[in-house]
Amino acid sequence: MxxxxxxxxxxxxxxxxxxxxxxxxxxxxxxxxxxxxxxxxxxxxxxxxxxxxxxxxxxxxxxxxxxxxxxxxxxxxxxxxxxxxxxxGAGSHRRPSVQAVRPGIQQLLDGQLAPAWAGNRRGDLVATNLLGRALNSPLFDEPDRPVNAARFRFLSPRAAAFYRDWEQTGRDTVAALRLAAGSTPFDRGLSDLVGELSTRSEEFRTLWASHDVRLHSTGTKRLHHPVVGDLDLAYEGLALASDPGLMIFVYSAEPGSASAHALDLLASWAATSAAQERSADGAPARSLPGRP
CATH class of the missing domain: 1.10.260.40 (lambda repressor-like DNA-binding domains)
Structure with a gap:
């Protein structure tokens, strides 16, 4: 305080x-x-x-x-x-971050034509649809699990190439974590993540010390995807009343724009990759974030 x-x-x-x-x-x-x-x-x-x-x-x-x-x-x-x-007391705030979604939420994600995923307070990508996973493929290529946007942004050497709005993404990520830390101060996983990032990233330590907070509910992202190139996307975050601490994020591009065309190409690439995976595995591919 x-x-x-x-x-x-x-x-x-x-x-x-x-x-x-x-x-x-x-x-x-x-x-x-x-x-x-x-x-x-x-x-x-x-x-x-x-x-x-x-x-x-x-x-x-x-x-x-x-x-x-x-x-x-x-x-x-x-x-x-x-x-x-x-x-x-600590017992009043001991609410760990959600690490799994109900089948109904996964069904909701899979029914979206746009990139969509569910995230918890500390930035874990808990579940995605096929296009959401494809959009975030650089995060899923990292060996760490669960997939975490903050850990990727501050610790992965590939993050700078992925986020075109590099500095703003860093500020927004830390501000969202700071807000989460205030609402769930006894979430051990969140505390461990903040400790890890503070130890390993000077940039994170500096931003954390600013005490800025931000609610991730709407905004824009400027990305450079390794498969389809530059993307300028708008996003909306929807809080789930039935699952406190969980939000669904849906991304979209301006109709007829270069980013919309790039999303179409990404959807085609994701579908082809999923078909190849089904052929190799002999079973339907699932768009779960823990899948290697």
Whole structure:
């Protein structure tokens, strides 16, 4: 909580908050007293919150802090998650990331003509359809299991060639993990992943220290696929109410665009590869992420 609040108030200037600059400042952003004034609480109380004493903080106080610090929706949700985790025991938040999907979800994925997959909070690709697996073939070519987008982005030497929006992808990936860590602070798998990436990637450590958060629900991806070349794709992420922590991502290209043509070529390549696999195995190929 402390690091998040400090990082957020450092990003807000007095002018942005509707305050006078107030002379020379030793550090950027708002002072504690200014945040307290804007939120309608005492400086002493805000100082205690910033130190992590959030167990008794009401929703109205947290909402006031969110407004004072100009938090967006993802940052506000993260603030509430941090407050809840600070006021409850580990058992209240011990929700491991989903590692398998119900048959109905796999059927839903397989029924999509566009690339689609299901992912959990820590970025594991839990299930895909055929075209989704083909689009993410560089990730599935990695030896690590489960297939994980964050591990690929920060540890694979092939990631730089795959992500054309390299720096933005890194920021988005870390911001999504930071948001997940706030909502499930006692997920051992997530903690282990963050520890691994922090140990092995200086870039990850730097981005993690920024405390930025982001909800992956919609956006664009600029990829370079090893088979069909450049792709500019839009995506939508759909949270599953019946499976908390699991989201389905569906990607699409502008109709008639070069990326749409490339997706058609990728679908043809994926179908041919699946047919060859069926012929070699003597059994229907499945689009499961764990398949070698």
């Amino acid at each position: 402390r690091d998040f609040l400090v990082s957020r108030r450092a990003k807000v200037t007095p002018e942005q908050a509707g305050l006078l600059p107030g002379g020379r400042r030793r550090v950027p952003g708002l002072r504690r007293g200014e945040v307290a004034q804007l939120a309608g609480v005492s400086v002493e109380y805000y100082t205690q919150l910033e130190r992590g004493a959030v167990g008794g903080a009401s929703d109205s106080v947290l909402d006031a802090l969110a407004r004072a610090l100009l938090l967006d929706d993802a940052e506000r949700a993260h603030l509430f998650d941090l407050a809840r985790s600070g006021g409850a």
